Each structure stands twice: as structure tokens, then as C-alpha cells.
Amino acid sequence: MEQMMKMLQSGKVDLDTAIKNAMKNVDAVMMHYLENCLNCGGCAPACPFFAAGPEYSPVNKAEEVRKIYRKEMTIAGKILGRLVGAEKPKPEDMDRLMELAYACTNCGHCYYTCMVGIHSGKVVGLLKSILTSAGYVPTLLNMFEAVELHGMYKQIPGIMKIWNDALEEAQKKYGPIEFDKSFKGSTDKKPKVLFLAWISDAMMMRNGFIATIGILNKLKEAGLIDWTTWKVPEAFRAPISVVIGRSANAKKVLERVVKYIEAISPDYVLMMDGGYPYPVFRFEMYGVIKKTVGGKPKWKIVHLVEFLDDLMKEGKIGFEQADDPITWHDPCQLGRHSRVFEPPRDLLKAASSSYRDLPHNREMNFCCGGGGGIGCILREVRITMGQIVGMEIRIPPKEEEFERRVERNHLIAVRRKMEDVKKSGAKIVATACPACVETIARGVRHYGKEMGIEDVKVIHISEYLVDKLKVYTH
């Protein structure tokens, strides 16, 4: 533990250096986000944390970075200082800034509703990178990052047991998996798929993880695809570093994963996780992939729902239709950030005649409030992780206070999602992101009785589809 704590603090710099480093990353788009805010406050109702207090409105959170930017990067700010809202944070501001930074899931709802197209989530991301560099980062996220960056999870029996047990159960249920199978030089014309599964999939969406393997094995048995996955993952949920704004570390993890993908040489890199890994691989850090590969990769990054929807449109698969009242919660990273709105709906409509949308859906979907690492820094997660790694994870009393406030805000944030679920009348909420699954399930536990929705189940979409999947071999 001591060794890990030392490692966690190793990259720490003073606040001024952290600010200067962050400001070096301000490009034209970030400049627009920082300089062109009209202060209309139109973004406020979009944010799930706004209900916890007006100080959590996206514009208020982003303003903390704008103050720093004005002081550091503008002439007026340097000369006139606070008169023009230019100010660097003082040590006593840091706790407040931490609270603001971890009251943003980077859901992108404020981006879509901003009159001038400002993505406040990205601005808060810059704040997180400053805080992290200066050593202000939640212990649990810091640990998750170190565990992934240095591959330490491979030495933690508790974590590997979860992964191996899930694989074993999947194989018992749906047949064997060919691990680490390289498709290099293969002349087989069937699409070759690498299932890029994360440890978090097995840990937080165990049934969905097993069901995804079931789906892939069904497709393989019918001769539609060939697929493989890794026996020992190269990452926990790559790259965790983006959640706390350490892009250099994110790059390292990404490179490691990309090297593995290249060795396998698939046609498709398929993810079941609709959280941040999908847009990071496909859009945000695709440049790192190109650089690592030395050009445009031959493989495509797809989400499971896109892949299945394409097969369904080609008439290769179908679903036995049930009539369960089911709905789809758009994970913000898969939906707003990656524009995958229709494929999961097509699939669920084919699998249930009683599918219905949530009142707020697609671009206007209500974020559950669990992303951006927030769902991972709660007390119950800390205790559970302690049990998994076999030691008590202790945090300083001040951070315990922070944890309690995050927990309070998190529960307030999920409430409107639960109201939406209630209005929809759905009994099953399908989604594709571990943070969403955990958060909405937590919302059901907390508000279920009060709202009369305690019997609502929250699942990964694979769980619903696997047994209904029909593969046409003609």
C-alpha cells in the first residue's frame, strides 16, 4: 500500500506548473469554449448536478477554469485581474474545486443545449487535469489508474478471480472461447472480431459480459464470424487516466492495447462497454492509435449494438419477440459523444413488442450522474474494492467528507432519471455502460419504493438479447 501511495504521488507538481502545463493544451476549440460563453445559463437545467445546487451549473463549474485562463493567458486578465474575472486558485480553494470537478460526468448534455456550442464537460476536464497534476485526485481513482497503468491488477488475485470466474461461467454456459487467437494471414472471409472486454465488464456487468460471449459464440457457431478475446486483459478499463485528466498516461495504456490488437489483426474491435472507452478509441484518441500503428489501422472499432444491428439489417440475425416493457438508457458516451442512438433501439424493438423510449432520450437523454469517475468514488465502491483487493482502503478524514458530498450529489443527480423511468412504465432498463448500470440500479434501490419502481431491473443489453437471438444460416 505504501509503495502504491508513493507511486500515486510520483508525478505531482506544484499548482503553478500544473496550470501552465494545462494551458499548453488549450487549442482553438478549447479557446472557443473558454472565451465565448455568453453567461446565459441555458446549460444549467441540462446538468444532472444542477439539482444539487446552482453552484453546480455547467457555466459555474467552467468559470473556475475561465478565471485561471484569463489570468494566465489574456492581457486584460494579467493587468486587471479580478475586475475582469481573472484569478488563480489559492490553496483554500482546492477542496471546493475538487467538489465542482467531481460533479460533472462529461455527459455532453450542456454541449448540445448551449446556444454557442460550448462543451463545458471538456472545460471541467481541463480543471481535472490541473487538480490531478497538483495532487488533488480522489484516492480510489488514483489507485484504479495506477493499477491499470502498471498492470498491477494482474498481481491482485481478487481482481483476476472475478475475471477468470466470469470467463469460466461463460464457457460453461455458451461453449469454449479461443483466447488470444491471431488472425494474421488468415484467408477466412468471415469477419474476424476481437472482443475488447475490460475487467470492469466482468466486475460491474458480469451477466452482460457472459451474455456478450454467448452472443459471439452463437454467431461463431452459425459460421457468421470468428472471434477471440484476451485471456489476460491489457487494461482494467482503458484508459482510466482520461477520467482524471492524465492524458500522457492514457496514451501509454492505449498504446499497449493497440499493440495487442495489432498482434491479433482482427477486422473488428468490438466493445460491449458504451462508456468512455468507446469514444476514446474511436474519436478522441484515434490519433494515438494511428501513430502507434503507423497509419490508418485495418480494423474498425465498433460497439456490440452497432455490430448486431448491421447483421440484423443484412438479414443474418433476428430475435424471438417478447413483450416485456423494456426501455433503453442512452449512455452519454455512446449516445451524445458517439452518436449511437438507433442501433440499440432497433435491436430492442425487434426483441420486444413493448419497447418504449424514455421521455428524455437520444441527444436530450438525462444523464444518470454516475460517469466521470463519480460512480467509482463512493463509499460502497471503496469498501467493495477493499474486499476485492484484500485490504482496507483508507482515505483521510477530509476526503471522507468529500466522499460524503459526492454521494449526496450523486443521489440527487440520479433522481430525475428515476422519474423518467417511472414515466416510461418500463420494468427493464437496458443500457451498455457499467457506470450507468450501477448508478441506475442504485437509483432504483434508493428511490424505488418512494416512486413505486422497486421492481425495475437494470441490465446490459446483451442480457436481454442473448436468449432471443436467432441466427439465419441460409
Added chain:
Amino acid sequence: MNVGGWASPSNLLGFALYYMLVPSVFVFAAGASYRIVRMLATARFPPAQRRPWSWIEAIKGIIWVFLRPIVFVGKTRTDDLIVGLILLHVVGVIPVLFLLAQHMSWWVYYFPPYKYLWIFAVPLSITSSVLTVTATVVPTTTMSHVFVDTIWGPLTAILNGDLLAIFVMVAIGYKCALRLVELITKHSHTPRRLGDFIAYALLFGIIFSGYVAARHRPSPDVATYMNVLGLHVLLAEILLMYIPFSKYWHFVFGYWYGKLHEWYDTDLKRGEAL
């Protein structure tokens, strides 16, 4: 006050028109260039695994990029839609600046092709559209039912300089009052920015001086009129210089860049999985 004649710096109109126009345009151009060049210098084009897109989807996308926030604010903050968007922008500053007959004549003077928009000109009031410094607002005939004839037909009841100016002043008043209440109650969902109040004060000054000048107040003599109109033009020039360094930049660049970038980012770069 009008010592030295029409073009003298001793009256505000002469000073504004003949001494301040060029410097204000220069400051605006320099400021605007500074901001745009800074952005160009830091522009990056990170690659992405894009989806194929069609023109139809792209056109639908750009319409929604502009409409989505308006629909959202209409549902969540109706007062801001009415005051901020409708009164301040749609039936406020935009038609006053670009369609008010007096302003159109100014635009045409500096940019002759603008004359093709004359047909859409909005009159100063529903009873007078006379374009002269000596015109009075009251109908010049003894008949009390003489109204101007514009392409806007009955809409002229709203689309006239008098009412549009009032809309803007009401909207600014509301916005300032809201900000002050938030400041006092310390319950604000937006940050406190001094620039907001400067921007509102400047706009209010321009609209109010224009409104007063058009009505030949506070006294109907030519010298007063020239000074009030001069103040109106001078404040507009100050605003022009202030634009690149203030929230008014959205009107020239920020809004259009922001929306086009959002369209590129969401619809062209990421596309939509259909």
C-alpha cells in the same frame, strides 16, 4: 454647441461621424483579427474513425444544431426564451440594427448592394417613416389614422423602431434585475461578470439615445438633436470597439463558429450510426 458646423468635433454628431468612425473600425478590425489569428494558430485537426454521412443528414444536422438549444431553453427557462431570445434578439436588436429604415440608409451608404433589402425596411414608427432629421414622430397630417405602408403589413404594429427599442430596453432591464437579484440572494446559476453589466449598459445607452433622438427629445432644436444623435452614434462606435473583447463577439464570430464547430463535431466527424 454646434460651433464649426456639421463636421466639427465640437458637436457630438460631427465628432462621432468624422473623427471616431475610422478609429473605431480600426480597433474593431484589429481586435477581431487578433482573436481569429490566435484561434487559427492553435487549430488542430485530430483524426477519428468517422462514419459515412449524407448531405441530407448533414443538412438536418445543421438545422438541429441551431434549433436544439432554442427548443431546450423554451422548455426549461421560458422567461429567458421570451426575454433573452425573442425580445432582445428576434424582435429587438437584430431588426433594429439591420432593418430599421434609418439604419438601412447608413448600411446602404457604406455598402450599396444593401439597397436590395430596402423592401424589408422597418419604419421608425407606425405613423411615420420619414427619413429626415427634421421629421417629427407625430403624424404630419391632421388625420389621426395615417399609418405607414410597409411590406410587413399589420406586422408593422410590432415591427417599428419605437416598439422594437422598447422591447430591447425591457429585456435589458429584466436581465439586469435578474442578475442583481441573484447577486443579492447569492443564489446564482451563472457567474458574476462585470463585463455583462458593461455590455448591457452600453446597449441600453445606444438604444435609449436612439429612441430619444428619434423623438427629438429632450428639446426639439437642431443642436440638441445633433448631440443626442451624436451620442447614439458614439456609443455605437464604442460598442464596435468593445465587440472583439466582450460577449458581443458572439454576434460576429463566436455564435457562428460555435454552432458550425458543433455541427462538424457531432454530425460530420462522428456522424450517426443508423
